Amino acid sequence: MDPTAHNADEIFSQLSPDDEKILISLPYRIGLYVSFSDITGGWDAQEAEMKSLTSMLREFSEDFYKTEFAQKVLRECLQARGQWPSLSNGVDKVPDQAKAMVRTLSAMLMPDELEQFCALLMDIAFAVAMAFRENDRPVSSQEKPILREILSRLGGILAEKHPLDHINISESERAALRSLADMLEYKRL
Numbered sequence: 001m002d003p004t005a006h007n008a009d010e011i012f013s014q015l016s017p018d019d020e021k022i023l024i025s026l027p028y029r030i031g032l033y034v035s036f037s038d039i040t041g042g043w044d045a046q047e048a049e050m051k052s053l054t055s056m057l058r059e060f061s062e063d064f065y066k067t068e069f070a071q072k073v074l075r076e077c078l079q080a081r082g083q084w085p086s087l088s089n090g091v092d093k094v095p096d097q098a099k100a101m102v103r104t105l106s107a108m109l110m111p112d113e114l115e116q117f118c119a120l121l122m123d124i125a126f127a128v129a130m131a132f133r134e135n136d137r138p139v140s141s142q143e144k145p146i147l148r149e150i151l152s153r154l155g156g157i158l159a160e161k162h163p164l165d166h167i168n169i170s171e172s173e174r175a176a177l178r179s180l181a182d183m184l185e186y187k188r189l
Helices: 008-013 017-036 042-062 068-079 081-087 091-106 111-130 147-154 171-183
Strands: none
Touching: 008 068, 017 042, 017 068, 017 081, 017 091, 017 111, 017 171, 042 068, 042 111, 068 081, 068 111, 091 111, 091 171, 111 171
16 A cells, blocks of 8 residues: 555545445544434434535535545545435444545555544534534524534634534534544544
């Protein structure tokens, strides 16, 4: 495996079929993992979080500031949308799969590329966590999350607040985000 390979197709060609399937499913499954971590909001929360996940995957795949590799993973994930129902099984394994994928990709990507990819996965996880407020405190119109707020917060403008302090992130989602951050070796948490 060549850690200097920068071409996304070349990196994909080095993956086993199982690893490729896991890699392509990770953006979606990470979102599911966070969403399923807190069921207190019921179906409304799940539905809002899934809509947010789909929107975020589309938005991120169109962002030309992402690496070629990250864009390819996102495009492949969106193309596999028909498989998403079957990818919903075994979501509890996502942190371990993420850790194994980081280990695999560390032999193929430059460290900064791997760090950017892991940050992208965490951005997806945060977006899903912020999509719906599960607790029962009424939400003022100023607190309602909108896609632009989510995108701006995920864009690194979190300096004034810790990312886990967002009003929409429940305790169980915080625990899921911490677990993912550990497995993805994400340092900004």
